[in-house]
Amino acid sequence: MIFKDKDLQCADCNKDFIFTAAEQEEFESRGYTNSPRRCTSCRNERKARQNSSTVGSYRNDSNIDRTRRQMFPAVCSECKKETQVPFKPSENKLVYCSNCYNKVRTGR
Ligand SMILES: [Zn+2]
Numbered sequence: 001m002i003f004k005d006k007d008l009q010c011a012d013c014n015k016d017f018i019f020t021a022a023e024q025e026e027f028e029s030r031g032y033t034n035s036p037r038r039c040t041s042c043r044n045e046r047k048a049r050q051n052s053s054t055v056g057s058y059r060n061d062s063n064i065d066r067t068r069r070q071m072f073p074a075v076c077s078e079c080k081k082e083t084q085v086p087f088k089p090s091e092n093k094l095v096y097c098s099n100c101y102n103k104v105r106t107g108r
């Protein structure tokens, strides 16, 4: 099959662009039967935007997960250092920092 350069109009920027014979050949080899609806620069822009948005949302999600695990400021009953605990500390409950918690657990 012989390909010829085709003049097409971009659906995004309405500019005329050339769907070159080489591009048509590539399309054909990938099994695409439709002509591209966008010029090369608009296609690249779309691709870049999609890539960055998926990467960005993935990163945001993992950040939200980490901050959503609520931590409460507390003072360690053992060494009086400020620490954070994953539960709401109450007056009559002993709170330990991770160091002292391990000490208390293994020491008794
Ligand atoms: Zn375009």
Ligand SMILES: [Zn+2]
Pocket (backbone or CB within 6 Å): 076, 077, 078, 079, 080, 081, 096, 097, 098, 099, 100, 101
């Ligand atoms: Zn401590």
